[in-house]
Amino acid sequence: xxxxVDHIELHPHASTAIRLAARRILADPEHNTPSSExxxxxxxxxxxxxxxxx
Numbered sequence: 373x374x375x376x377v378d379h380i381e382l383h384p385h386a387s388t389a390i391r392l393a394a395r396r397i398l399a400d401p402e403h404n405t406p407s408s409e410x411x412x413x414x415x416x417x418x419x420x421x422x423x424x425x426x
Contacts (some may be wrong), residue, residue, distance in 0.1 A: 389418055 393409040413420035 386419075389413065 393413065397404045397406065397409055410420040
């Protein structure tokens with residue numbers, strides 16, 4: 373605990389999918405929400421995080 377992180381590595385496919393989802397949400401936030409993007413990814417057979425709000 374409390375150690376420094378000296379290296380992280382992103383999975384190429386996962387990072388591409390999340391960047392595309394973020395771009396879709398930012399391009400049209402009225403029609404694309406985090407929940408709708410998660411549902412779209414699931415329908416496309418992609419793993420998507422479950423969205424929970426505090």
